[in-house]
Structures are given as structure tokens and as C-alpha cells.
Amino acid sequence: MFMHEILIAGFGGQGVLTAGQLLAYAGNFEGKCVSWVPAYGPEQRGGTANCSVVISDQQIACTLVTEPSLCIVMNQPSLEKFEKAVKPGGVLVVNTSLCEKKATRTDITVVNVAATDTAIELGSQKFANMVALGALLGAMPVVDIEMVLKAMLKVMGEDKARFIPANREALKRGMEAAKSAVHA
Amino acid sequence: MFMHEILIAGFGGQGVLTAGQLLAYAGNFEGKCVSWVPAYGPEQRGGTANCSVVISDQQIACTLVTEPSLCIVMNQPSLEKFEKAVKPGGVLVVNTSLCEKKATRTDITVVNVAATDTAIELGSQKFANMVALGALLGAMPVVDIEMVLKAMLKVMGEDKARFIPANREALKRGMEAAKSAVHA
Amino acid sequence: MRAKLELQENHCKGCELCVQACPRDVLAMGSNINALGYRPASIVDPEKCTGCKACALVCPEVCFTIWQVA
Amino acid sequence: MRAKLELQENHCKGCELCVQACPRDVLAMGSNINALGYRPASIVDPEKCTGCKACALVCPEVCFTIWQVA
Amino acid sequence: MSKQIAGKPESMSPVVTHYCPGCSHGVVHRLVAEVLDELGLREQTVGVASVGCSVLAYNYFETDFVQAPHGRAPAVATGVKRANPNACVFTYQGDGDMAAIGTSEVIHAAVRGEKITCIMYNNSIYGMTGGQMSPTTLMGAVTATTPYGRGPEAGMPYRMAEILATTPGAAYVARTHVADVGNIVKTKRAIKKAFELQMKGVGFTMVEVLGNCPTNWGLTPSESNKYVTGEMLPYFPLGELKDVTKEVPAGVHA
Amino acid sequence: MSKQIAGKPESMSPVVTHYCPGCSHGVVHRLVAEVLDELGLREQTVGVASVGCSVLAYNYFETDFVQAPHGRAPAVATGVKRANPNACVFTYQGDGDMAAIGTSEVIHAAVRGEKITCIMYNNSIYGMTGGQMSPTTLMGAVTATTPYGRGPEAGMPYRMAEILATTPGAAYVARTHVADVGNIVKTKRAIKKAFELQMKGVGFTMVEVLGNCPTNWGLTPSESNKYVTGEMLPYFPLGELKDVTKEVPAGVHA
Amino acid sequence: MAHEMELTMVKGNEALGEAAIRAGCRFFFGYPITPQSELPAYMSRRMPEVNGTYLQAESEVAAVNMVLGAAAAGVRVMTSSSSPGYSLKQEGISYMIGSQLPAVVVNVMRGGPGLGNIQPAQGDYWQMVKGGGHGDYRMISLAPSTVQELVNLTVQAFELADKYQNPVGILADGLLGQTMEPVRFPEIKEDPGPHTKPWALTGCKGRGKRIHTSLELSPEGLEKHNIKLQAKFKVMEDEVQFEAYKCEDADLIVVAYGTAARVARAAVDAARQLGLNVGLFRPISLWPFPSAALSGLVDRGVTRFLDVEMSAGQMVEDVQLAVLGRAKVDFYGRTGGIVPTPREILNEIQKVMGGEAK
Amino acid sequence: MAHEMELTMVKGNEALGEAAIRAGCRFFFGYPITPQSELPAYMSRRMPEVNGTYLQAESEVAAVNMVLGAAAAGVRVMTSSSSPGYSLKQEGISYMIGSQLPAVVVNVMRGGPGLGNIQPAQGDYWQMVKGGGHGDYRMISLAPSTVQELVNLTVQAFELADKYQNPVGILADGLLGQTMEPVRFPEIKEDPGPHTKPWALTGCKGRGKRIHTSLELSPEGLEKHNIKLQAKFKVMEDEVQFEAYKCEDADLIVVAYGTAARVARAAVDAARQLGLNVGLFRPISLWPFPSAALSGLVDRGVTRFLDVEMSAGQMVEDVQLAVLGRAKVDFYGRTGGIVPTPREILNEIQKVMGGEAK
Ligand SMILES: Cc1ncc(C[n+]2csc(CCOP(=O)(O)OP(=O)(O)O)c2C)c(N)n1
């Protein structure tokens, strides 16, 4: 059974909702059942935000992910909140650029990636979500990255095609980081 | 068992509500259980109005009277509406001044009294309700008329004492009419 | 101008406004009681009516119909 | 008039309004990120501060405390 | 040869109303009906009845009608008019209905410039429920809920037409009264203008008509009309408070 | 020797707000708190929070507080003040809260002359729910529910302060803005006057403060302040729309 | 009027008002609606006499929110309305319960749905008892059937509201509100006052600030709040009240409340005279519903119930929930403002019992 | 967006809007509230494209009354809100039912009571199903559990509303409203139009006048009206809908609706993998409640039910009423916006079944 429950969390504005949508669309393109649910903290902007993505070859039961098999945390508060929720054997991608502490669990695969720093290297903080997503897909190839890029055009509009190369690069840089992952 | 269910009906402004209240107060003065409930038609003024009075030596069950043992109808529409509701063996007082037709039931005591005309003779249409009430008490002495007059002071205020004699007269004229009543 | 006047007494509520409004004393309150329980207005002096419509304008029950007779 | 200035960086949301409001370039945006996830303003040239309070007036998070030094 | 010059308008039903003797609600109904007749609108009109003595208005007009919850007639009328922009839509409300519970609905209908006509019958009292204070009750007036006279703790009476006139969406707002023959004629003129402007699509239109409530004021019909002219008029000035067709076009100075 | 000339007022809690970076809600909170400090009212104040971005205002003031249903803060404040006439009672509401769903409550609080102070933060948008049109949204403005720009079918923006100023019970009604240093100072002055008149028992007081919403306008904080001064000001004129303490006494001609 | 301790003739609606004042209530916020209009009218007259406040709100929505404010300030406060007006108070009631604020809310029911009419009815049982508002909440709801009981329960309602920091409902109907009967009032009492309420918003002089809110952004926090509320509701379940009349040996028990119960009592008496073993079970607290007592009657051997309401059948579900199939539950209802007569109910009793005999 | 017939990824709230448009709805009156705000936003974008009307009302009270007006004029019309806002619509809904006017009313539930929070919850079941408003009334209430079902039921809702001249409710929750999933929309349809409704207020040209009112002053007349309404509700009871999943051989049946049911399905699957004979019974129409079907399961031998809700327990009473003591009904609920996890429900299943084994 193909079934991934993914949670992507961070500050609002870090693109965590978009990253999740891209995953869901990509899964949809690949013929899977998918769902995506956003969640926001009480803050109006810059507060916490996260999204649940489920990709499965069967009808999806619960669209809200509370115990992710795959998880990306883009900042320290999210790491603190969600590290313990990851299913044993699951994958946790940590944006080390914005996390002072490290993940401590040993029963999961932890992928450390300096997503924000890498993104800045690539020209803009905005790519951090794609770097982290790349890292996730490096550790667990849930969908093909070309599908993620195709999804980008769908979500953001065809006129954003010029950003594809940079995003592809960001995804790749993330995937590389996954190679050095700490396996459970 | 002492138990009277009384319904007094007419146009608004004919004093039917007041007549009922006086009965209820009088019953209360005599140590009975009493209740009084007004009811109005959809009209704002001059429409139909009626009230239910129950006087009993036991706890009162239903305060709304739908099948009166004693009934006063002050006008034609009320006669048409309530004649059929009177309990067999009951009393129906009809204000003939304002009823073109006659009551037809034979299983009840019908007291015909030209209450409005008599009242005008006494100086004001306003006494019509007291004439009719007198007729009722003539046919069935539910309460003492002195109690009714005492109730008047209670309801209308002590300063209305000067109207007592005229009202006593109205009640008496009504009681006389009851002598000619058609008994069931 | 002469006018013909009709008053629908069975709709009248005896408010007296028409009587008070009529400048020519065409109308007066009756002494009978109608089916609604009111003493209706009535036309007592139809010949005097000028068709000024004051009665019709103030009557809340639209009891008046007036024709101008040429 | 000289003034002493304190800026509570951990409450700062990096809106830059204070920096834009300061007539003396006492303030600038920092490059660090605070615990709230923002790049806070910081005091770069405290000596220049006149205590005009513009920064304090515009700051939505009441990050500034200012003392007038006699 | 004779020509009918007064009588029941076609837009009125041939029935007796439930109003108290001498109550001017019937007069205002007739004026609205005459206007509908004269403008040929009867067959495209949807009336909205409110909650108050005039709740049964639908029985007295020969037009389609819907009865709205207390105060909400302008919102209901908005729904009707938006669904059927060709319809002539009017509300008939009391002062309690419009100026108390319905404050929000009428103001926002005006703000939006809904192409409807709202008639408010202002008798400065809640007639139907037995004579309680309304927001338009005069200072010092004794009502069922101001037994010692309306005092300052209840505030000062509220002028609905003036407030509506301040809204940009209002095309026509007038206050009239129906306590004498001349003003009945003027009221009809105002109502006619309101319906005309509605049908021209100019904007929101409203006529506040000062009327009596002999029953709850405890006055005879003719005394109650004197209360309207003697007591209400000084506080509720008559006039066309807003008429966009009369406003001087921008740039043109008179 | 040094004297503190700026800092957190005692009436404000020592916490970070949940407001977006650059949002002026925080500025207006601080001004209210400073006024409470300066008038020595903190310990007798009951604040009424509304529903909108400022729903959590109770976390930011060091005073008693009650949170009211959307739009009903002036009714809740009426209850508090009537129960405790010595209290200083204020509401803090958004434009959606006061000018849309709360129209009736604020107008009638003003009509009654309730001795309360209502602060309306007018950012011409529903901030908390994600940037929908509010009654004060400018014509043509694109919002979540006017994707093609606010058009005539939604009517023209509504001027709350002007309407409240027409009510007899209002003692003080002002409109200010907080988009620059000078006007922040003026806003404080208006708020102070409102609280002073409340405590003197003169009547209903209200200050409409034009403020930004960088998030839902999609602007930076400083751009958003320019929108306030450049776009909102022309439609929402500043000033003291009503001040009974300034009104010329009857009979005295200036 | 009605200030003495002796038996006085008073209309239900006015008795309710006087009882509230006797209970220490000095604040009333309302909006006129028939058939409860005598209550605000009475309050407008009486409140100034006792230094209290009568304020006519511009709407029911405003009224319930004024109540919320006054309750937060720590005073005893009441509002009242009738069916359509009561519907408009649902949001406010939900807020008061969420914010744990006490008040007494009265619904003098009339015929529905919609504008309906102003005649007595019982069609708002669900609205009052299950919660017409949103969210999980409970409110003690008391249903008097005589004017004297209306007085007694109104006084109780204020005590219960303060005890649980929760609104308490009085569910009457147009007939009870309009009925004038002799009643005896308790001694007049002052409001215990905000200083007796350690949560009242009185200004934070000499203490930390106090907050009343029903907002709790985190699901965990809001669930915790709900658990606390539910625990309180659990305790409130002990406030159950009912009357069992001639139930000891009854084969059939009529279940009815308020006015319907009063009529049913006459029917039960009549049935007894015909030799039928019939009793009346009258819930006084509609919530908490006297389920255990009803269930106890089944344990004792009762196999049939006849639920009588002035509605199309609402409380009947609570009766069924109480007996859970262990006894047959029949229903008889009148709607539109019609009060059933004792005779009609007797007919139903005979029908049901006759049916059983077969 | 989302105009094609193919599978499209859409958020629940937007799917609801598109489905309404596909069903011929061209009028939407609403007031923003989280978590349904995407729906009005979507309508404001889409309605102009289909010559429809989106109007943002000044309040929920105004919105529901605009709906009443548009419904009276004979068009398909919808409003939507979330818990506190839905409470404010109670009077209007009661009026629409009393006046027999069709519309679709949506409640995307959030945590309560009071302001609560914006997280998904199911605490408004009673408000929606028993009637938050006054008077005796019934309204078909549909509870989708996936975005596709939300689409299908919304289309149905418009048909049912017109069929019965009665509002129809959609009861969703914040999670469903926020969830984006692929869905397939039906073909777009025009509003059948006022001319298909022999009661629509279109102006009385060429016919007698038409009136919509819920007022009926005489008790006899109002009772007659109620009898007519109740007869209609009786017919509406046939519109019952439910899903029975793995119920054929189940020993324990989980009963849940909407989002809770979706989670419960996963728990049922997990239980099956553990060899436990568990099924899921999912009411789709909350009213009419599928009582007969549940009762049928008891006939078949089921002795235990586990009712799961995102509330403190509301639908559970309807489950009990359906089985009337013939089977044990347990309850598991989370409140405050917490969605139970499949694991939690599985735990409950095991607890209940373990308890039985003992
Ligand atoms: C929601 C609601 N609240 C209150 C009422 C009771 N009510 C009926 S009419 C009315 C006031 C009517 O006064 P007004 O609008 O001035 O009309 P009038 O009777 O004076 O013509 C009230 C409060 C109601 N029916 N519905």
C-alpha cells in the first residue's frame, strides 16, 4: 500500500502551504488520491502555519495529519512541536538555518538541511521551501520532482515558467542534502 | 365541589375583561381559588375580546376556559362563537341589545338581557358589563355582588368609590332580568 | 361642481374624521351600530357636497366613493 | 537634550517603521532573526538620539523605552 | 356624465382593515395604492410587510407580498429586488420596526443604494404590542414602558430620515405627515416621487410618514392628529431631506 | 538624573501582540493605555473587546476586560456601565465590527447617550477573516470579496463617525489617523478627550481611528501608511465631528 | 402593587417581574414582544422604585448582550422574550455559557414557526433544552405551570445562575404569562452584589485584571475549557425537579410540563373518577430532565406513557430516551396556540388504555 | 478555475460554491466568517462570471433575510456561515420554514460555545437538526464527509429545497471546508427560474396576488398550517441517506458523520486488520435520521454501537432513540476543534470490545 501522511510546518510566509500544495498536485498528476489541508496559528501574519498532505493509492480516510510519516519543519518552534509526532520509521526534514537545536529522535530518519541559507545562496529566501521539499523527496521519493514543477505552473500560473529552473535547482540542492541523512 | 368556568366575550371596549377581573377578585375575597385570563382578537381596538375566569374551591387545573359552565356574550359575533361551547346545563347571558339573533340551545339556561340599552338608561353604555354580570349572578350566585363592588375599588382604585351606587344599580337590574330566564 | 357621494357604512369605524373634515356638513355620525360594532358616519345632506374629497382623503377605511357630476 | 534609548528586540517584528521615522539614523534593521522569526531593528548610533520619540510613537509593539538625560 | 374622483384604488383589496378607528395606517396604505395605480405598477409590485400593526398589510394590497421578520423588511426587499430587478419593491414598516430592531437593515440598504422604497409609519410608539416606547417616542411621553415619561436614561428620540439622508446611496428621503388634508396630499406626492425614482433606478428611496396611534396614545382620532401636528412636528421637521434629482450638478453653481 | 519619556504604559501588558508586523492596532492600543494611565483610570476600567484582529485586546491591557460577540461591544458596554456607573468603560472595535454587523448597537448606544467610549479602528477591511470588503472599503478597492474592485452594487463606503455625530446622545465624535507621528499625537489627544468626557458623564464618545492593514492590503507597513494618508483620508475627513463642550450654548451667538 | 407578603392577584408576566426583584435582580434589559409584554412594562414601573435599572434595548440581540455585560460586571440581571425574539438571543446565550456568566433568560412561548401567532404554545422546547445556539452547552431550564410556581422558580433561577455561573432559562407560555392568579411573594432581597463574585469585572484595583472571554484559539485549550464546562454541567444535573402526581399505582402516566401539565392534571383526575389508574409526571426542570425518575417508574412496572405537549412533539424524545423502549410512549400534541382541553386528554388516555385492554 | 468536467483539486469551501452554481444557484448572500470564508470569496469571483449575484450582507441576520426575499421571488439562493453566525440565522430559518420558502443554508462548524475557535467541530448538531429556532419545524440536513460528497449533496440540496419548498441545510465542518481534494463537478445548470414556481412573487400580472407569510392569527388556522407542515415533514422523512460500511457482519458498529466518520473509517479498517468485526454506520442525512436502518442492524443482531463525534455528544441521542435500549450505545467525543485520530478511535473500539469480551 502506497500511503504517505505528510506535515509541513513553519512560520507563515515561508511557503509551507505552497510546498504542500505542490506535493498534493504532483501526487494527483501521478494518479494518486491526494488531499491537502492548511492550518494557521492565531497570528495574522508571520505566525505559525502548517499543512497536512496525504498521498495514497486508496481512498483517504483522515485528511488531517497528526502523526506524519514524513515531516518538514522550517523553524525551531515547529521542530519542538512536531518532532515527537513523527511516526517511528518516518522522515523528518529539519531546516537547520532556523533551528538552533537539533532533532534528537533516533527511530526516524532525520534530514538536516540549511534550507534558508541554501535558498539565499540561490538568490532568495523564497526558495527555502523547495530546498526542504527536495530534501524530503531525496529521503523518500513520494512523487517525481518534475511533477512538482508541473504542479508549480498549475498553482502559480503558466506565466511563472521562468522560475522553473531556479526551483528545479533548489529541489536538487535539497535532494543532495538528503544523502547525508541520519537514518533511523 | 364548587367549580365554575366562566367565559365573558364581546367587543373590545365593552368592559368584558374588567367584568371578568371583578368576578375573579370577588371569588378571591370569598376564599376561593380563582384565575383570570384575557384573550384578544387580531384587531388593535374594538375587535373581539374575551376572558376566562375560573372560581373553584380546589386547585385550578386549566385556567383557559373553552367549555364554560357560565358564559356572557355581549354581542352577536360572540353569541355565534360561544353559544355552542357552553356546557349542557350551563348558563348563557345574552346582551340582546347587540344581538340580532337569539340563542337557540335548549339544554342550557339562557338569560336574555338588554344590557347596553339598560346601561344607557342608567346613564352610560359603560355599565353594560355590570348589567350582564348581574344577570349572570342572578342566574347563578357564584359570588356576592357586594364582593364584586369591593373588587371594583381594588381594581379601579379607592377614588372610584363614587361610582359604586350606579354599579350596584346596574348589577341589580341585571339580576332582575335573570328572573325571566329561559331555564334548560 | 356637483358631486355624487357614496359611503360604505359597513366598513366604517366611526372615527368621525370625515365628519370633522367636511367643510359643508354633508356628513354626520349615525346612531345605529354596524356589524363591526361601530356607529358609522352617514350622509345627511348630499346636496351640499362639492366633491372636495376631504372626507375621502382622511378616511382610513376608504369608505368614500365620489363622482364628479358634470 | 540627550536621551537614553532601549529597544526590546525580542518583541520586534521588523516592520521598519521606527527606522523610517527616526530623523537621526539612530536605528537600522538588523540581520539576525529573533525568536519570533523576524529581523529586528537595532540601535546603531545611540549617541545621535535626541529623544524625539518618533520611534516610540510609531512602534506598534512598544519596543522602545526612552529616558531623557538631564 | 360622471367621473369617479375618489374611491378604492385598484391596488387595494376590498376589505375592512384590522386597524383601530381613526388610525392613519389606512390612509397611508391608500396613498401607496393610489401611487401604484397611477404609475401602473400594481402588477409588477412586490410589497414587503413588516412586524407591527401593519403586519397584515398583505391583506390590504392587491399586489404580491411577503411578510418579513421584525425589522428585516429592507433586507428581504433587497433579496426580492436583486432577484427581480424589474420589480417594484417596497417595504411598509413602523418606527419600532425600522428605527429600533431594523436600524442596521435599513441603513445598509440605503448605503448600498438598493433600488427599493421604504415607507416608515412613525407614530412614535410600538402600536401592535401595546404602546411601549419606541426610539422615536418624544421626551417626557408616557408609554407602557416609560410610565414616568421618557427620561434621559433612554436617550433622545432618533430621527431616522435624517440619518438615512446622510448615506451616499439614498436618492430620495422625505418626511411628511397625514394628520390633515393638505399634508395627506403632500405625503402622496412624496410617495409618488419615491416610487418614480426607484423605478428609474436612481437609488434608495424612503418616506417617513408621521401618523397617529389613537389607541396607545389614549386619544380620540382627532385629538391624536393634533398630537402629530402639535407635538411631533416640532421634533420631526417635515421636508425632502434628500433628493438627488434636485441636487445641483457638480460644477454648476446656482 | 534621567526621566522616562517613552515606554510601555502601566495599562499595557508586557507581552508581544499577535498583530502583523507594522499593524497600527498596537499603536492605538498604546495610546488608549497611555490615556488610562494619565487619567488614573486603569483600576476602574472595564474594556470590551470585539471580534476582529483586536479580539485578543484583553491580553494587551492591564485592566478588566470582557469579550463581546461580533458587533455587540457597545451593547455589552452598556450593560457593564449601567451595572457600574463609576466604571470607565470602553469598546475597541474594527470597522467591520462596528460599521457592519454592529451598526445598530453603536448607533443606539449613541442615541441613548451611554457614557462609554467606543474606539473604532478603521482599516477599511475585515482583517481577521482574511481581507474581505467592509462597509468602509473604498470604491474600486480589490479585496477577497471584491475581486474586481468594489463596485456600485455594494454601494459607497459608509462614514460611521458622521452618522454617530448626528445622534443627540453623542457628546464627542472624532476621526483621526495613526499613519504618521503627528497624527499619532493628535489621535491620543482625541482619545483622551473622549475618556475625559465619558468620566464627566457628558454622553457617548467615539473616536474613529484610520489605521492600516498591511497584510490584507498586500503592502509593506510604510506603504500601507501611505495608503491611509493618500487614499483613505480624502474619503474619510479628519476632525472633531461633534464636541458638545465646544458647541455654542443656545442663545449665545458667536 | 404586589409589594405585600399576602396573597395578591397578579398576572403571570408581572409576577415573574416581581419575583425577579424579590430575588435581588436590579437590572432588566428587554425588547417588547407579545405575550410577555407585561413583564417589561412592569419592570419599567418597578425598577425605579427599587433603585434598579430598566432599559429597553433596540433589539433582542442588543438586550441579550447588555445582559452579558451586566452579568460580567457581577450583578443579577434578567432578560425576557417570546419565541421569535428568543431565537435572536441564541448567539448571546452561547457566549454567556462559554464565558461562564450568570443570568436569567425567559421565554414566554407563542405559536410558531416564524411569526406564527401570540397564542400559548410549547414549540421551543428543543431550542431551549437542546440548545438553539452553537456549540456544546447546557442550561438549566425551568418550566412552571402555575403563577405561584413561576414566582418560586424565578427566585430559584437567580440562585442557580449564580451558583453555576451559567444562565438559567425560564420556559413559560403565553397562557401562564397572561393568567392572573393569587400568589404569595417571598421577602424582597438585595442583589448580593459584585463583591460576592470573585470573578466580577469591577476594575482591577488592588488585584490582577479579570477577563471574561469564550475565545480559546488552541484546540487543546478549548477542549480543556469544554471538559471543565461539561464537568460543571454534570454537577448541574443534580438540580433535577419534577412532580409525580398520583403516579404510585398508575398504569398509564401522562407526561407533560407547564400549561399542558396543568390541563393534564384535570384529565388525570377525571380519569381517576372513571376508575382508570392514571398519573401525571411533570418535569419541572426540562434540563436536567428527570430521566432517572421516569426510568424508576418503569422499574416499578409502568408500561405506558402518554406525552402531551402544545407542540408537534419535542419533549417526547426525552421521555423515550429516559425509558429506552422499556415502556410504550404515546404522544398527543396540539399546535398553533391551541391549548388542549382536559376532555381531549382524557379521550387520549381512554384511547391508549382501551387499546391496551384489547 | 474549476470549470471543467475533469477531476480538479479544490478546497471544500470553494467546491461547495462551485457545486451551488452548477446546481443553478445564482444568488448568494453571506457575511464572512472563518472557516467558511473561501466560499463567499469564491462566490464573489464566480457569480459575476455566470451573471449571478454575490452580495455581502452587513450581518448574518441581514443575509438570511435577503435569502428569504430572493427565495420568495422564486430563485435558487444560498447563504452560508459558521457556528456563531449560524446562530444568528435561527429566526430567519424559522420564518422561511413557516412561509414555505426554499433555500440552501450552510454551516461550516467550528469550535464552541461562544466565540470558541476556528477549528473543526461538530457541536452544532442539535442547533441544525432539532432546530435552533423557535416553533415546530424540520429541515433536511445533509452532512458530507468528503469534498466530492460535499459537491454532490450541495447539488441535491437545491433540488430538495425546491421539491419541498423548505430550506435544506448542509452541515460541514472546518476541516472539510479547508480540505483540498480532487473532485468532479456536474454540468453547469441554469436556475429553473421563478416561472417554474407557481408560488413565486413575480408581480401579479395576469393572476391573483400571491402572499408569503408565516403569520396566522387564529390558533385554529395556525394549527392547520402546522398540520400541513408536519405532513410535509413526514414525506421528507423518505429522503433519508446513510452509508453502511463493513456493517454486514460487524459485532460493533461505529456511528459517525462528516469528518468524524471519515476518521472512523480508517479506525474501522485498522480494527478489521486486527481481526475485530467492526463496521461504520454513517448518517448522511442527519435529519431525517436513518433510525430505521440502525434499528435494522439491531434486528440483525448488533448489540453494541460506538458513537463518535467532534462534540460532547449530541447525535448520540438520536442513535439511542433509534435503538431504544436494544443495544448498548457508547460514546467517544473530542471537543474544542480537536479531530480524533484513527488510533484514538481504534483504542475506543478495543476498549468497548474488550469490555464486552470480559
Ligand atoms: C423579533 C421580534 N421582536 C419583537 C416582536 C414584537 N413586536 C411586534 S410589533 C412590534 C413593534 C411594532 O411597532 P412599530 O414598528 O412602531 O409599528 P406600529 O405597531 O406602531 O405600527 C414588536 C416589538 C416580534 N414580533 N418579533
Ligand SMILES: Cc1ncc(C[n+]2csc(CCOP(=O)(O)OP(=O)(O)O)c2C)c(N)n1
Ligand atoms: C457573528 C459573527 N460573524 C462573523 C464572524 C467572523 N468575523 C470575525 S472578525 C470579522 C471582521 C473583522 O473585521 P474588523 O471589525 O474590521 O476588524 P479587523 O480585523 O479589520 O481589525 C468577522 C466578520 C464572527 N466571529 N462572528
Ligand code: SF4
Ligand atoms: S367631498 Fe367634501 S363636501 Fe362632499 S362630503 Fe366629502 S368632505 Fe364633504
Ligand code: SF4
Ligand atoms: S372617516 Fe371613514 S371610518 Fe371614519 S367615520 Fe368617516 S367614514 Fe367612518
Ligand code: SF4
Ligand atoms: S527618539 Fe528620535 S532620535 Fe532617538 S531613536 Fe527614536 S526617533 Fe531616533
Ligand code: SF4
Ligand atoms: S517599529 Fe517596533 S516592531 Fe517595528 S521594526 Fe521598529 S522596533 Fe521593531
Ligand code: SF4
Ligand atoms: S394600535 Fe395604534 S397604530 Fe396600531 S392600529 Fe391601533 S391606532 Fe393604529
Ligand code: SF4
Ligand atoms: S490582518 Fe491587518 S489588521 Fe489584522 S493584525 Fe494583520 S495587519 Fe493588522
Ligand SMILES: [Mg+2]
Ligand atoms: Mg409605531
Ligand SMILES: [Mg+2]
Ligand atoms: Mg477592519
